[in-house]
Amino acid sequence: MYFDDRSPTVADGSGRGGFFVYLTKNELEIMDVLWEQGRPLSRGELLSLPTEKTWMDSSIHILLNSLLRKGAIREAGYAKCGKTSGRVYEAALTCSEYHVSTLDATRVQPSLPELLSAYLRARSIPEEDRAQAVELLK
Secondary structure (H helix, E strand, O other): OOOOOOOOEEEOOOOOOOEEEOOOHHHHHHHHHHHHHOOOEEHHHHHHOOOOOOOOHHHHHHHHHHHHHHOOEEEEEEEEEOOEEEEEEEEOOOHHHHHHHHHHHOOOOOOHHHHHHHHHHHOOOOHHHHHHHHHHHO
């Protein structure tokens, strides 16, 4: 089951125990900043950090609310911003968890060997990472 507000999200009901979080390009840009910084950020910090963004500053409120509704971020308290206090946000899932969640986007699921083979063909994987992957599979 997907909630359809033009952004499918949450539990799939397939019995696989998975979930699917669809994030737009603009939402992913915000998530990338949160993942890169590794700490909760205020709206002002998200706007002021030097990042390549395709969204307008005036849309930050809409984007943050959408990410909150989808469960991709969560409130992590408040921080002093000038003379006022503002909410700070943190990623509710890791970058790896997000990428794994996108595997549930289709009804046809690749086998693990197919998936790993395709990934290894598409990327240049350092030998150390390959060795760790082999150890995980043992």
